[in-house]
Amino acid sequence: MNTAFLLPLACATCKADPGSAMAQAQDSAVLLMLGFLAISLGFVALIVFNFVRKQQSFALAAQV
Secondary structure, three states: OOOHHHHHHHHHHHOOOOOOHHHHHHHHHHHHHHHHHHHHHHHHHHHHHHHHHHHHHHHHHHHO
């Protein structure tokens, strides 16, 4: 597959002018995606924490 026609498009994306609206939008999008990732991983950690806590309470109840 010939992707040489995509090379001119990469320059505007990878090396945008730091003051341009496009670069600011890309920076905001990256930060937004990192925020979503952090929230998602936080929820996964919370679910694991709740599973561990419930398992410990069930283990204590079984010992009695």
